[in-house]
Each structure stands twice: as structure tokens, then as C-alpha cells.
Amino acid sequence: AQSVAQPEDQVNVAEGNPLTVKCTYSVSGNPYxxxxxxxxxxxxxxxxxxxxxDNLVKGSYGFEAEFNKSxxxxxxxxxxxxxxxxxLYFCAVRDEGSSNTGKLIFGQGTTLQVKP
Amino acid sequence: xxxxxxxxxxxxxxxxxxxTLSCSPISGHRSVSWYQQTPxxxxxxxxxxxxxxxxxxxxxxxxxxxxQFSNSRSEMNVSxxxxxxxxxxxxxxxxxxxxxxxxxxxxRLTVT
Numbered sequence: 001a002q003s004v005a006q007p008e009d010q011v012n013v014a015e016g017n018p019l020t021v022k023c024t025y026s027v028s029g030n031p032y033x034x035x036x037x038x039x040x041x042x043x044x045x046x047x048x049x050x051x052x053x054d055n056l057v058k059g060s061y062g063f064e065a066e067f068n069k070s071x072x073x074x075x076x077x078x079x080x081x082x083x084x085x086x087x088l089y090f091c092a093v094r095d096e097g098s099s100n101t102g103k104l105i106f107g108q109g110t111t112l113q114v115k116p
Numbered sequence: 117x118x119x120x121x122x123x124x125x126x127x128x129x130x131x132x133x134x135x136t137l138s139c140s141p142i143s144g145h146r147s148v149s150w151y152q153q154t155p156x157x158x159x160x161x162x163x164x165x166x167x168x169x170x171x172x173x174x175x176x177x178x179x180x181x182x183x184q185f186s187n188s189r190s191e192m193n194v195s196x197x198x199x200x201x202x203x204x205x206x207x208x209x210x211x212x213x214x215x216x217x218x219x220x221x222x223x224r225l226t227v228t
Contacts, residue, residue, distance in 0.1 A: 034216060042221055042222075046216045046218060049216050101164060101171055102149055102212070102217060103161050103172050103174075104159075109158060109159075
């Protein structure tokens with residue numbers, strides 16, 4: 001069965017420093033991977049996706065993610081963190097168990113805390 | 117372009133009652149998915165509709181049901197509410213399976 005793991009419940013980083021939020025996945029075929037961010041009392045906002053192509057994917061708000069097939073990872077990165085980046089981040093993979101479905105399987109989420 | 121809208125935003129119900137939540141997708145999006153978010157279980161898939169047909173269903177009891185209308189708007193219904201149904205219910209829309217999903221702000225349901 002497909003799964004997504006976010007091994008860190010919380011990541012702390014100082015403003016201006018680079019940040020990484022980790023994600024590993026398990027699928028039997030080619031993965032469709034996504035990153036979303038959630039601010040308090042809000043829905044999820046799409047950041048970026050990997051379907052195929054370049055392993056480095058650029059997304060919204062200066063975020064990027066690196067797809068690594070051999071390590072089955074899709075880590076989210078940003079060169080310089082902002083205090084406003086503090087939020088809950090979710091990695092997700094599209095379920096391939098049923099054909100023609102948009103069902104997403106989410107990781108448990110990682111809280112990013114950026115301190116001034 | 118307007119985003120995904122969900123109504124109501126907040127709801128308080130009593131155990132045993134039923135509730136209907138509404139979702140209006142982004143214009144042109146034909147796929148609507150519903151997710152339940154709780155602190156303990158995280159984000160869990162409820163069901164997905166495409167062109168008025170349920171295309172996939174998660175592992176939730178039959179008390180949870182949904183439908184989609186010809187204008188792509190969707191509703192989900194929960195009957196015989198239980199305390200454990202208290203959650204943030206999120207609706208998401210997309211063009212199709214290879215596209216990202218865009219989420220609404222959610223409906224916060226509290227069951228007392």
C-alpha cells in the first residue's frame with residue numbers, strides 16, 4: 001500500500017537560514033508527489049508537485065523540492081526562511097490503488113517554526 | 117478566479133443529529149474530493165466525485181455520504197453524529213487526476 005512519512009513532527013530554524021522539511025514515500029509505481037501548507041484555521045494551500053521531469057521542482061513562495069527516486073524522498077526546501085513561513089506542512093502522494101482517481105494520501109504533517 | 121468555497125464554516129451539532137456540508141469548486145473543475153482532518157488521525161480521504169459519479173471512497177462508515185450536482189457543487193452528509201466526528205472537513209477541487217487539488221477553508225464541525 002502507498003504511504004507517506006514525515007519523520008519530523010517539528011522543525012525549528014532561524015530566520016534567514018535554509019530550511020528542509022523531510023518526506024519519504026512508498027509506492028509501487030511512479031509517484032505523483034505534492035507539498036501543501038496549512039496556516040492556522042485555514043485550508044491547505046498547494047505549494048508544488050512532482051509528476052515527471054526534472055528532479056528539482058520549484059513552487060510557490062520560494063519553496064522547492066527535490067525528488068530522489070533511489071532514496072524515495074521528496075524533501076521540501078527553501079534557501080532563506082521567513083518568520084511568515086511558520087506553518088504546518090504536508091507531503092502527499094496520489095493513490096495509485098484505484099485507476100483514474102485523485103485521492104491523496106497525506107503524511108502526518110511537520111510544524112515549521114521560524115524564529116526571528 | 118474564485119477559490120473553493122465551503123459552507124458553513126463552523127457548525128455545532130448534538131450527538132445523533134445529522135449534518136450536511138456544502139462545497140463549491142473552482143469554476144471549471146469537475147473533480148471534488150472530501151477529507152477529514154483530526155489531530156489524532158491527520159488528513160483522511162472520505163470520497164471523490166467526478167461528473168456526478170463517486171469515483172473513490174475512503175474507509176469511513178456508511179453514515180458518511182456525499183453527492184455531486186451537475187454544476188460540480190458537492191455536498192457531504194453525516195448521519196447519526198458521534199463525538200468522534202468532530203473534525204475539520206476539507207473539500208478540494210481539481211481539473212482531473214493529474215492535477216493538483218485546491219482546498220477550501222474547511223468546515224469545523226463540533227459534536228457535543
